[in-house]
Amino acid sequence: MLVAMAVDWVGFSYALLVSAGGVMGYAKAGSVTSLAAGLFFGLLAAVGAYLASQNPKNVWLSLGTSGTLTVVMGLRFLNSGKFMPAGLMTLVSGLMLVRLLYGIQRRPRLS
Template sequence: MQKDSGPLVPLHWIGFGYAALVASGGIIGYAKAVTSGTLAGIMGMRFYHSGKFMPAGLIAGASLLMVAKLGISVLSRPHQP
């Protein structure tokens, strides 16, 4: 007579999958913040040199708003002890 070995997928594999999902979300959020800052700088320089609002000025402004939004959300987060 054999014993039941438990669930089909060991529970630690579910935990590993969850951890990978959470970590990848953090990495994507970090990359999005760096990309927004870089895009704001590049398009801001293009707008400064060309003086044309479309498309460089528009993208620079939108990117600056995104950087500000991300900065505010990081600063308003409660700190974990």
């Protein structure tokens, strides 16, 4: 019997946004570092979304990815003061982090 699993569309959208940010950094500034980091973290976010789609309790990769990007991009935003792209990625990653933490907190506990 097949059981339909909920697809983590928000997680996959986040992964796409992170990857697109890396591609845009390369296209606008020729930054190979932005391209590599964007594709790497986008891939991690996509795998995390896939894992969460298979098992809603398996959010650890997504949590680590969004947490890391929140801190790294937050520091870049504080140093540059520019909302684009660091501030936007800090905001989006922070929202993803809050979503994941809220989901963990709402889970029923085993006694």
